[in-house]
Amino acid sequence: MRVHPDLWNDRLHRIRALGFNAVQVYVPWNLHEPTQGNYINAIQNYYNKLLDVIQPFLYKNGGPILTVQVENEYGYSGACDHNYTNWLRDLIWSKLGKDVVLTTVDGPWDGDFTCGTVPGALATVDFGNTSNANIDFYFKQQNKYNNGGPTVCSEYWVMWFAPWWGTRQAQNVPGVIDNLAHMYSWNASFNIYMIHGGTNFGFMNSNPVATSYDYSAAIAENGDITPMYTAIRSFIQNLSDWENPPLDVPANNPIIVENAGRGAGGSLTYDQPDRKGLFNNVTLDSVPLKNWIQCGVNLTKASVDSLTSSFFQENDVNVLPEKATSQPGVYVGQFFASQLTDTFFNSTGWGKGQLFINGYNLGRYYPIAGPQVKQFNLYF
Numbered sequence: 001m002r003v004h005p006d007l008w009n010d011r012l013h014r015i016r017a018l019g020f021n022a023v024q025v026y027v028p029w030n031l032h033e034p035t036q037g038n039y040i041n042a043i044q045n046y047y048n049k050l051l052d053v054i055q056p057f058l059y060k061n062g063g064p065i066l067t068v069q070v071e072n073e074y075g076y077s078g079a080c081d082h083n084y085t086n087w088l089r090d091l092i093w094s095k096l097g098k099d100v101v102l103t104t105v106d107g108p109w110d111g112d113f114t115c116g117t118v119p120g121a122l123a124t125v126d127f128g129n130t131s132n133a134n135i136d137f138y139f140k141q142q143n144k145y146n147n148g149g150p151t152v153c154s155e156y157w158v159m160w161f162a163p164w165w166g167t168r169q170a171q172n173v174p175g176v177i178d179n180l181a182h183m184y185s186w187n188a189s190f191n192i193y194m195i196h197g198g199t200n201f202g203f204m205n206s207n208p209v210a211t212s213y214d215y216s217a218a219i220a221e222n223g224d225i226t227p228m229y230t231a232i233r234s235f236i237q238n239l240s241d242w243e244n245p246p247l248d249v250p251a252n253n254p255i256i257v258e259n260a261g262r263g264a265g266g267s268l269t270y271d272q273p274d275r276k277g278l279f280n281n282v283t284l285d286s287v288p289l290k291n292w293i294q295c296g297v298n299l300t301k302a303s304v305d306s307l308t309s310s311f312f313q314e315n316d317v318n319v320l321p322e323k324a325t326s327q328p329g330v331y332v333g334q335f336f337a338s339q340l341t342d343t344f345f346n347s348t349g350w351g352k353g354q355l356f357i358n359g360y361n362l363g364r365y366y367p368i369a370g371p372q373v374k375q376f377n378l379y380f
Helices: 005-018 040-057 082-096 110-116 132-145 173-185 227-237 301-309 319-326
Strands: 102-106 122-128 152-157 189-193 343-346 353-357 360-365 374-377
Touching: 005 227, 040 082, 082 102, 102 110, 102 152, 110 132, 122 132, 132 152, 132 173, 152 173, 173 227
Parallel strands: 102 122, 122 152, 152 189
Antiparallel strands: 343 374, 353 360
């Protein structure tokens, strides 16, 4: 989703080299089924196909999938519809069997757990870099709801995403290592969010999240090894009873990213779980417009590629960025690379737009907002 398939092996190797033995991933519904409607019937249709794909890869069948999560942070949503979450659990059970390990993840407060936990699923907790006293409280809260199951932090947030007009936050290496050591003293399992953030390609970023999802993670957006990485690896390497010892530190590879398609948080309702689009009047000079038409823009690869059949030649390198800053439009150009390699698109001096390379939607650029100015792109 946020890592190009060509880089999966590289990023997985970097995670393994830290000493970790599992990876938590999303299965993005909107990528697999971009045009289906909402909600219950659509979920059932989607899960009927998805779970058939997952089933042979479950750990109980000799595969690598250890657990399946029933919803994500549902306790935060405010919906608190146990008929829905129980129905979802039963749907998963009907396809994968009742012996599959199901989990939920919610915030550490009673209201979150009360709404988010599902009978038959292990209740886990998520939280960010904090005091060890708070971690004690969070795990005690989780243990109230997990029916004697293991202590698990399914998302330990090392930092936060960078919004447009914001700043990229620096890594808090000492704080993270101190928290990991404290969770280890609890004999807790933890998942570091993010260990590698990657890139919000296409329209996958959430308003106001920047295209880059670097997240101040241990593995940088472009795959670089960071001080957080070496510190985590050293911490694990010094644990005498760690069953998955770290490997040699991988070498650095030469990345970056944006979109405002959906919200990054907020209250959800059962009938409108994730609103998108226009919610209020469309206005011009504060006056609501009437009798206007909304037209979609075809951004399929074939449509984008067709633009390259007729484009103007701009010999003055200073003119095109000026036009792209001040005038809306579609700007098409060509360049030739002497070798296939990863590189960056430098949007300095440009305005705001969407970048396509060889028909691939790389993401949005918005250098005047910052903090991101360069866009990472793979060879295409």
